[in-house]
Amino acid sequence: VTDRPVYYELPGFERIHLDCETSAFGRVLRHLSVDPRILGDEWGYRYRPDRPFPLAAAEIARSWPPDSMLRWYGIEVRTTDHADPDAAWAVLRELTGRGEAVLLSVDLYEWPMSTFHGRFGFPHRVVVAECRPDEALVLDGRGENRHIGWLDRALLARAMSTPTLTEAGERCRTMRFTAPEGDHDPRSECRSALATSCVRYFDSEQEGWRASETVLTRLREFTAGKTALADECVMPAVAFLGGAASQWQLSSLFLDFAAEQLAVDLGPAAAGFRQIAALWMRAYHIFLFGYHAGRSPIGLLRKATGRITELASMERTAMELLERQLAETGLRCASGG
């Protein structure tokens, strides 16, 4: 079975495993024999002032994968919320029996491979590639942290029907995908994505570097004088730090993809993105491992703030380099920054 594209690993993600969204949708894209690097076609941050926890207010800017899949490849996503796990199971068996790869929402609270198993509820997405009468072949995550193996139907039933998933509107949810179709011009999409991401990063008040500055100010205020971090902030912090690593890495691969499509050299900018991704991953591990080892979460967050400050500066430098490279290749975006 290992010659099926759904099992292929995306180069560059050996050490960076978050986030589950791009990981799972990326596997589906490989299964459909199209390039998953398009999932990195947007980067930076969107500031969400309505969210009280600063790291939740810093939403990582990325396209919702089904939107990207439709725009780039004409792939349609069909989402179904089943009445119960038995109904979801019947559909999983039917679709995988036809050779389809299906996305399934599960809850980390009931997911034994997660470090948050039995601790926190959090929606998570995996790919189901095959089914037997009472077990499914599940592909979870990527790189060295991936878990590919047969899981018991009863475990899946518990994991897909928790109160957390009900609250998130993802209880017993499956997603299936149509085949790629239509005449899509990747070069035009690449030009558009590069220009849009640059403009947003430099010019938007609520995105890019200004969003970083605002979030950092809020983060410093949030951590000052606090002696504890509420439990409900831990998962968003972990998800943000790991998600940032994943998105910058994915965006570095997108720059490689765009460079191939447009026959230009974006190598130095892509290398800068990769360096940033590695440092986000380091910040993620220090927080994750430190939390599980019993360190003070608020202390970890305070220290993370210093690292994020340095990263924000590096990100701006890398984006300025990208903008110069785009200008040199005649692809300069309309930014005034």
Next chain:
Amino acid sequence: VNNGWDERFEAMVRARLPFLAESGELAGDVDLRALGLDSLAIVELLVEIEQTYQVEFDDEDLTAETFATPDVLWTSVRRLLEPAEIRD
């Protein structure tokens, strides 16, 4: 004692390497991730090492790189143990 580390360390690391044969040697430079040391196992190993040796890793060492090979990990543990030994 093997490769400079003690038996407790060897047992703790081995217990979290599903892809290392039971009779296989735990080489100092082996890639622990390739032998199955995932994030969950790193967390367990980190907690057990801190409890067993009564040490606390510096925050800056709480990274995947610290758990890359037995040699790298043991070097970090030894560094934490040294002050106590010097005092003894």
